[in-house]
Amino acid sequence: MTRWRWIWLAASLALAACHPAEQQAALPASHAPAAASSVPKTASRFEPPPDASMPKDDFGKQVLLGRQIFTDTGHYAKSYVGNALNCENCHLDAGRLAHSAPMWGAYPMYPAYRSKNHHVNTFAERLQGCFRYSMNGKAPPLGDDVLVALEAYAYWMSKGEPIGVAPPGHGYAKLPRPAQAPDYARGEAVFKRDCALCHGDNGQGQRVADRTVFPPLWGAQSFNWGAGMERLDNAAGFIKANMPFGRGNTLSDQDAWDVAYFMNAHERPQDPRFDGSVMKTRKAYHDTPDSLYGTTVNGSVLGQGAE
Amino acid sequence: MSMLHIAVLACCALMAKSVFADTLDGGSIARQGNGHGVAPCMACHAADGGGQVAAGFPRLAGLPQAYLRKQLDDFAQGARVNATMQPVASGLSDAERDAVAAYYSKLPVPQAKPAATLSSDDAQLAQSLATRGRWPNGLPACEQCHGPGGVGVGDHFPPLAGQSAVYLGNQLHAWQQGARRNDPLQLMQTVANKLSDADIAAISAWYAAQPATLTKESQP
Secondary structure, three states: OHHHHHHHHHHHHHHHHOOOHHHHOOOOOOOOOOOOOOOOOOOOOOOOOOHHHOOOOHHHHHHHHHHHHHHHHHHHHHHOOOOOHHHHHHOOHHHOOOEEOOHHHHHOOOOOEOOOEEEEEEEEHHHHHHHHHHHOOOOOOOOOOHHHHHHHHHHHHOOOOOOOOOOOOOOOHHHHHHHHOOOOOHHHHHHHHHOOOHHHHOOEEOOOOOOOOOOOOOOOOOOOOOOOOHOOHHHHHHHHHOOOOOOOOOOHHHHHHHHHHHHHHHOOOHHHHHHHOOOHHHHHHHHOOOOOOOOOEEEEEEOOOOO | OOOHHHHHHHHHHHHHHHHHHHHOOOOHHHHHHHOOOOOHHHHHHHOOOOOOOOOEEOOOOOOOHHHHHHHHHHHOOEEEEEOOOHEEEEEEOHHHHHHHHHHHHHOOOOOOOOOOOOOHHHHHHHHHHHOOOOOHHHHHHHHHHOHHHHHHHHOOEEOOOOOOOHHHHHHHHOOOOOEEHHHHHHHHHHHOOOOOOHHHHHHHHHHHOOOOOOOOOOOO
């Protein structure tokens, strides 16, 4: 253990001692089903073309491969995947669903400057980031079939959309800030009530016949600390709009923030940009209240990684 | 015979009885009933636990033990309404419910009975619902919870593949109508309310015709 870790451990223990209430069990903040106020229904939402209209020619083959990568990433992009996730775990309906970071919401917005890496990213470069962080794997080289197929799929899906205009339903739902600061114990209660059935008591997910059915939410087989879903605002927006499956927009906003906090207050694989110091890595890449990386929760400094 | 002998014999008899009670034979309940008015399960669910397809009596063989146990409790308590199963489940003790659930969960999955063939339109509709869902209406794909090929996942998501089409259709309608409401988090009630009669007919027939276990070829 490094000296820094000792200092942090001591500091965390001191802090934990000051907040014994954090350890107590809590009830979710609200049991009332929430009005879906924060996720507007947009009348003029872009409709991606139906799968049946996928061309049957050589271009269509790449489009189809893109969709296959989306739904069975560990098989079709095996060498670039380092966990048990599939693209469609976070981009529902194989990347087609509004408020679930649909491909038609992203494709027309690139190339774009990203503060995440301080330069203008092509769409292919953006896809590389997905593999490096969300899939906890390695970036396919530019020009690799995996990137070409995924880009072809996103391009095909976005046909007819204006370029450079963020369409309604892009990204994840943006929730208003919660009335109460997100809380681990309340989040745990929401998790046990509404999430553990599918994702397991320890967020480990469930697999059948070597395929992920319910994705692991934290731990070695989940997304790493560099992924977008590590941000509380992204996670809360995704959860609110889409969880539990088929019952999106039934959690209260507060429940969504609390359970997002609970999920992201667990360890997951290290941020690949980690330079030996959790605090330096936090300052460089996680310097926002929406990231728990490098913060102390229940007496532990998050960001140690999970193997 | 001394009093001691009698006492020892009495103890042995009591122990034998309690040992018998602890190791209830689910198979004998399945074949002969429980001796207290509960009919043999196999009368409806067949000797191999494969059910009776046409009558809509479901296959029990190979279903998750915890799922079977929960259904018995729910029949007894009315969260799942069924005129035949209610008295059966109520007539079984806790230990008997455990034994029967354990017995059926360990039975091998019987060979699928020949299932009706679907029109290509229905098959296409069913496959799309099973593997893709209808997300613009908030309908997840069946296999997103019931697993690849609909073979079932964990304790809470039973297999659909190789199950009686009549049974599957009856359950989906029961969820729509609220006659069955024992699904965790109301997941199935929510899903069933997003299905049309045509959807239900197609998806039930389609899953009935799917292999109950994943073959090597159907695995990716």
